[in-house]
Amino acid sequence: MSVLLSRLVATVVAVGLLFTTQALTTPQRAAAADPGYLMVHFIGEGATGQQMYLSHSTDGLHWNDLNGGGMVLRSTVGTRGVRDPALVRSPGGDKYWIIATDLCIGCGQSWDDAQNNGSRNLVVWESTDLVTWSQPWLLNVAGAIPDGRNAWAPEAIWDPETNDYVLYWATNATLNGVLKHRIYYARTTDFRTITTPRLYIDRPGTQGIIDTQIIETPSGVGNYRYVRASGDGQITLEGSNSILGTWTELGNLSGIGLTGSQVEGPMWMKFNGRNEWALYLDQYATGGGYMPVLTTDPSRPGAYRKQASGSYDMGGTKKRHGWILNLTAAEESRVLARWPNTAINRLQSYNYQDRYVRHTNFDVRIDPNVSPAQDAQFRLRPGLAGSGTVSFESVNFPGYFLRHADFDFQLARNDGTSQFAQDATFRQVAGLADSTWSSFQSYTYPDRYIRHYAYQLRLDPITTATGRSDATFRVTG
Known part of the structure; x- marks a missing residue:
């Protein structure tokens, strides 16, 4: 042939x-x-x-x-x-x-x-x-x-x-x-x-x-x-x-x-x-x-x-x-x-302004002097579960998002499930302690907000002045 x-x-x-x-x-x-x-x-x-x-x-x-x-x-x-x-x-x-x-x-x-x-x-x-x-x-x-x-x-x-x-x-x-x-x-x-x-x-x-x-x-x-x-x-x-x-x-x-x-x-x-x-x-x-x-x-x-x-x-x-x-x-x-060119941001604590939300060994807390710096950097993506919301994707672990599990926060890989999407989705609202800052309300538990407690990130109902300060953050570059 x-x-x-x-x-x-x-x-x-x-x-x-x-x-x-x-x-x-x-x-x-x-x-x-x-x-x-x-x-x-x-x-x-x-x-x-x-x-x-x-x-x-x-x-x-x-x-x-x-x-x-x-x-x-x-x-x-x-x-x-x-x-x-x-x-x-x-x-x-x-x-x-x-x-x-x-x-x-x-x-x-x-x-x-x-x-x-x-x-x-x-x-x-x-x-x-x-x-x-x-x-x-x-x-x-x-x-x-x-x-x-x-x-x-x-x-x-x-x-x-x-x-x-x-x-x-x-x-x-x-x-x-x-x-x-x-x-x-x-x-x-x-x-x-x-x-x-x-x-x-x-x-x-x-x-x-x-x-x-x-x-x-x-x-x-x-x-x-x-x-x-x-x-x-x-x-x-x-x-x-x-x-x-x-x-x-x-x-x-x-x-x-x-x-x-x-x-x-x-x-x-x-x-x-x-x-x-x-x-x-x-x-x-x-x-x-x-x-x-x-x-x-x-x-x-x-x-x-x-x-x-x-x-x-x-x-x-x-x-x-x-x-x-x-x-x-x-x-x-x-x-x-x-993968749009979304800006890189950090979340600064309102009442501990030298501290930023960061992941370490996939746990999430607020710390000063974060090293490596990328551990405190996130891209605020459109919410995984709904419009008008946000999700926080890690810069140095792309595909990993801040999500709560039993109201405790971790950095976890998006597994594509609806449960993950809901647990990793938040509404950005005026800061509970200062309206010029921001607070982040849970998509699935609207009475709860992201807050730090003993420097660890949690999802809690907010009822006190201390809680309002703990749940307030600045989105900054």
């Missing part, structure tokens, strides 16, 4: 299955149904920078930070830091996963530690709507690899030949007497269990390879169904007609002055409505973050062209190795509504 005929048959099968490989070309939808793009990424080193952030673009070249540039997901497992995320949409569009490197440089772990005795796990989140995410879990992918020392830069692509995902990542391991990073793969349907890992990509000699991302190209573009870009000393391009089949080296981007010593973290994006792609590359050598190079044929190295610095805008935060999803209209509406 000719290559062209093979690709036509595969295309017909793909349409019938409505499969999704990744953000770039599938699901195939009309341009009007794909209004924008969502990037998931990290922004730098340290416990705060190595978390999950989102940015949005309407044209694929000019990006706006969502959530005011703040994190949207925080890892509470493994090293408690995450890098190099991939955002995977299920074939039916009814489930999503974020898979990321379990790594926190500068959080008690050095680069040498990370390479030679790092986490063998990936961090995974799951969602059914792209805005409410599960608790993260660890997926051990490198533990079964002989001398496997870490697991970095995961990616996944739907394989229509076997109706599952090919999950692939880099592991530093000794093979044939050579210790270096190679790409391994396993199959999965749920990112909870995987098949036995196998070697996927190896380079000759001591040359390692870490970052690889695959796209599917439509029929009529180039000579290959799949193209992958890899960081292996160059930004190497390869083509294949099967994800796990034979791959042909096509060349690299050194012809436009981009080598693996300058850039890493290749991240593909297909422009909506036309056969044009951006390959985003992380300028790690200069600390410059991502830059796009554009092409009308991902399989032809000579077709790539750099963009002038003024032709794109990466937004307020530095974008580091991530993934871009072409959004549907419904997805975009949900995402933009969930």
Whole structure:
């Protein structure tokens, strides 16, 4: 069967299955149904920078930070830091996963530690709507690899030949007497269990390879169904007609002055409505973050062209190795509504004005000199349970809200239940002790207000002058 005929048959099968490989070309939808793009990424080193952030673009070249540039997901497992995320949409569009490197440089772990005795796990989140995410879990992918020392830069692509995902990542391991990073793969349907890992990509000699991302190209573009870009000393391009089949080296981007010593973290994006792609590359050598190079044929190295610095805008935060999803209209509406650029505020006590509401080990109290400062920072979101109300979302534990349980306060993850929504929703009213300040009335118990007692936050009925002072706060920056 000719290559062209093979690709036509595969295309017909793909349409019938409505499969999704990744953000770039599938699901195939009309341009009007794909209004924008969502990037998931990290922004730098340290416990705060190595978390999950989102940015949005309407044209694929000019990006706006969502959530005011703040994190949207925080890892509470493994090293408690995450890098190099991939955002995977299920074939039916009814489930999503974020898979990321379990790594926190500068959080008690050095680069040498990370390479030679790092986490063998990936961090995974799951969602059914792209805005409410599960608790993260660890997926051990490198533990079964002989001398496997870490697991970095995961990616996944739907394989229509076997109706599952090919999950692939880099592991530093000794093979044939050579210790270096190679790409391994396993199959999965749920990112909870995987098949036995196998070697996927190896380079000759001591040359390692870490970052690889695959796209599917439509029929009529180039000579290959799949193209992958890899960081292996160059930004190497390869083509294949099967994800796990034979791959042909096509060349690299050194012809436009981009080598693996300058850039890493290749991240593909297909422009909506036309056969044009951006390959985003992380300028790690200069600390410059991502830059796009554009092409009308991902399989032809000579077709790539750099963009002038003024032709794109990466937004307020530095974008580091991530993934871009072409959004549907419904997805975009949900995402933009969930993470608007809401201001960051603190709640100052009226009668102890050096103290602020803060969380510590998920308990809630008022304290002076809060450290880290983010423990006392919240975004006042529209109330989870009703209009005209507010809910308090933690800045450094996004998705976690102040809620009462048996009238005691805690910082807890929103579990999506109506009970949680009601317990985390309040009416902001004039301050009970000073009308220029604020008090917060319970949504479910209107005779009770947020107040501190022995510096702990409680939900109590207020009947005395002391109680009115304890239940009065200033919303301040």
